[in-house]
Amino acid sequence: MDLSILFVQIITGLAYGMLLFMIAAGLTIIFGLLSVVNLAHGALFMIGGYFTFTFINQHLNFWLALLISVILLAILGMLIERFLLNRMYGKELEQVLLTFGLIFIFTDLVKWIWGSSPKSISIPPLLDASLTIGVVTFPVYRLFVVVVGCAVALLLWYIESRTRIGAIVRAGVDDRHMLSSLGINFKLVFAGVFAFGAGMAGLSGGLGAPILGLYSGMDNDVLILSLVIVVIGGLKTWKGAFIGAILVGMVDTLGQVWFPSFSMVLIFALMVFILLIKPSGLFGKGVDA
Amino acid sequence: MLKLEEVHTYYGNSHILQGLSFSVSEGKCTALLGRNGAGKTTTIHSIAGLTPPRKGKIYFEETKIDSAPPYRIARLGIGLVPQGRRIFPSLTVKENLTMPAREPRKQTRDKKWTLDEIYELFPALKEREHNMGNQLSGGQQQMLAIGRALMTNPHFLLMDEPSEGLAPVIIEQVGDIIRMLKENGLSILLVEQNLFLACSVADEVLVMNKGQIVWQGSPQELLANEEIQHRYLGV
Ligand SMILES: Nc1ncnc2c1ncn2[C@@H]1O[C@H](COP(=O)(O)OP(=O)(O)OP(=O)(O)O)[C@@H](O)[C@H]1O
Ligand SMILES: [Mg+2]
Numbered sequence: 001m002d003l004s005i006l007f008v009q010i011i012t013g014l015a016y017g018m019l020l021f022m023i024a025a026g027l028t029i030i031f032g033l034l035s036v037v038n039l040a041h042g043a044l045f046m047i048g049g050y051f052t053f054t055f056i057n058q059h060l061n062f063w064l065a066l067l068i069s070v071i072l073l074a075i076l077g078m079l080i081e082r083f084l085l086n087r088m089y090g091k092e093l094e095q096v097l098l099t100f101g102l103i104f105i106f107t108d109l110v111k112w113i114w115g116s117s118p119k120s121i122s123i124p125p126l127l128d129a130s131l132t133i134g135v136v137t138f139p140v141y142r143l144f145v146v147v148v149g150c151a152v153a154l155l156l157w158y159i160e161s162r163t164r165i166g167a168i169v170r171a172g173v174d175d176r177h178m179l180s181s182l183g184i185n186f187k188l189v190f191a192g193v194f195a196f197g198a199g200m201a202g203l204s205g206g207l208g209a210p211i212l213g214l215y216s217g218m219d220n221d222v223l224i225l226s227l228v229i230v231v232i233g234g235l236k237t238w239k240g241a242f243i244g245a246i247l248v249g250m251v252d253t254l255g256q257v258w259f260p261s262f263s264m265v266l267i268f269a270l271m272v273f274i275l276l277i278k279p280s281g282l283f284g285k286g287v288d289a
Numbered sequence: 290m291l292k293l294e295e296v297h298t299y300y301g302n303s304h305i306l307q308g309l310s311f312s313v314s315e316g317k318c319t320a321l322l323g324r325n326g327a328g329k330t331t332t333i334h335s336i337a338g339l340t341p342p343r344k345g346k347i348y349f350e351e352t353k354i355d356s357a358p359p360y361r362i363a364r365l366g367i368g369l370v371p372q373g374r375r376i377f378p379s380l381t382v383k384e385n386l387t388m389p390a391r392e393p394r395k396q397t398r399d400k401k402w403t404l405d406e407i408y409e410l411f412p413a414l415k416e417r418e419h420n421m422g423n424q425l426s427g428g429q430q431q432m433l434a435i436g437r438a439l440m441t442n443p444h445f446l447l448m449d450e451p452s453e454g455l456a457p458v459i460i461e462q463v464g465d466i467i468r469m470l471k472e473n474g475l476s477i478l479l480v481e482q483n484l485f486l487a488c489s490v491a492d493e494v495l496v497m498n499k500g501q502i503v504w505q506g507s508p509q510e511l512l513a514n515e516e517i518q519h520r521y522l523g524v
Pocket of ligand 1: 300303305323324325326327328329330331332372482
């Protein structure tokens with residue numbers, strides 16, 4: 001393999017990693033505050049992609065279509081939290097059944113509305129180009145996705161550590177009852193965080209569609225990888241998910257180039273390896289071996 | 290200002306508050322004493338909405354609050370300094386103070402608390418404003434818990450054993466703070482194990498046993514009544 005192809009694969013791996021990061025970050029933040037593993041998060045990603053596809057077919061430009069999809073996904077997340085999940089706090093089994101059940105509902109709805117043949121979105125014209133530096137040619141859109149992923153990470157860092165909302169969410173993770181005794185309605189915070197996570201999944205789905213295409217079963221692919229990322233990174237930390245997502249995105253992409261039938265095995269080997277060294281995950285707090 | 294009528298609170302099937310009634314008047318400090326397990330914290334939590342009573346009524350000013358969620362009760366102007374302090378360890382000292390900050394609900398003669406004023410009252414907190422909440426001594430954490438409640442600019446303060454685990458010098462300081470808050474117009478319900486702290490700051494004392502008020506009077510009367518002290522407070 002020559003250098004140019006290797007670089008393209010690396011960028012592709014990074015871009016995929018960033019898409020996974022936006023999903024996994026939502027999973028970890030929701031898990032951290034609400035103690036809920038949202039198994040339907042992959043389905044939200046998929047819906048984000050299909051929404052974007054539909055709005056583009058309605059002759060909206062890509063960016064507007066993406067924006068509307070993100071907002072709709074946030075609203076969908078808010079509805080799921082307010083009307084379904086809020087009855088099930090503290091009941092793990094019910095949460096698993098609910099979010100697992102939502103996967104079936106959403107995947108069937110997608111098949112019903114959009115059919116089961118794969119769809120594709122073309123790369124927005126502005127970014128449909130290649131950038132050549134020396135002998136290496138980079139696909140610009142993938143680079144752009146990497147930049148967006150880093151920008152999301154930066155935004156999360158800023159919100160978490162520099163804003164009052166961030167402090168409220170951290171305090172809610174520490175002691176939500178004390179938080180409410182200080183006059184803060186944590187139900188609203190829960191709904192907001194879930195909506196934010198769903199919006200990020202939608203962003204990932206819309207941004208990813210031009211690269212990955214749209215097909216039934218795509219939700220499952222990203223859900224499994226995102227759960228692996230969450231475990232690798234250390235459950236309640238989106239910072240861990242950032243590193244975990246880069247690792248998993250690279251291993252998955254390069255693995256498919258070099259060992260096409262083993263890429264999933266490689267990812268689980270990576271997970272086992274990291275957990276052997278650090279059982280609580282890369283950035284996890286808690287008992288270490 | 291605060292009034293409890295026949296309050297019954299349960300944990301699952303255990304009946305903890307068994308028809309509790311008392312009231313606290315405006316601008317006064319009322320102390321609630323009783324042995325471990327008497328139900329003092331449960332009383333505080335019932336008022337704050339954390340363990341809502343199953344029966345009975347609680348009024349704050351004219352508002353019935355016994356079935357309101359905790360955040361509403363807090364917004365009415367009831368501040369909580371909880372037992373065990375419950376500082377947020379993931380927040381810095383400064384964030385512990387600024388995160389819950391809110392304006393007073395109504396304009397009164399109460400002092401309006403700001404970050405600067407909390408720092409003036411507790412200079413040790415300013416020196417450590419960038420420490421995480423759990424990187425403080427027990428005494429400093431207690432100051433932080435008091436400061437955090439004051440930042441919500443309450444009209445009424447619930448304090449649950451603020452002297453717990455503190456050295457005598459610091460306990461005296463807590464007493465000074467409570468007197469100062471009272472002079473600023475704050476009404477206080479103070480739960481204490483420390484009889485002398487309670488009697489030195491309170492206008493009225495309630496003694497609680499097995500979820501009921503069993504004695505009520507002035508601090509002087511309690512200090513003179515060895516039988517009550519012995520029977521209910523184990524002095
Ligand atoms: N979460 C809970 N679940 C079940 N029972 C509880 C719970 N919290 C307290 N209790 C019980 O309620 C009773 C009253 O407890 P409470 O905490 O109100 O006592 P207290 O007067 O504050 O005691 P202390 O001085 O030790 O703080 C005790 O018998 C206790 O065992
Ligand atoms: Mg107690």
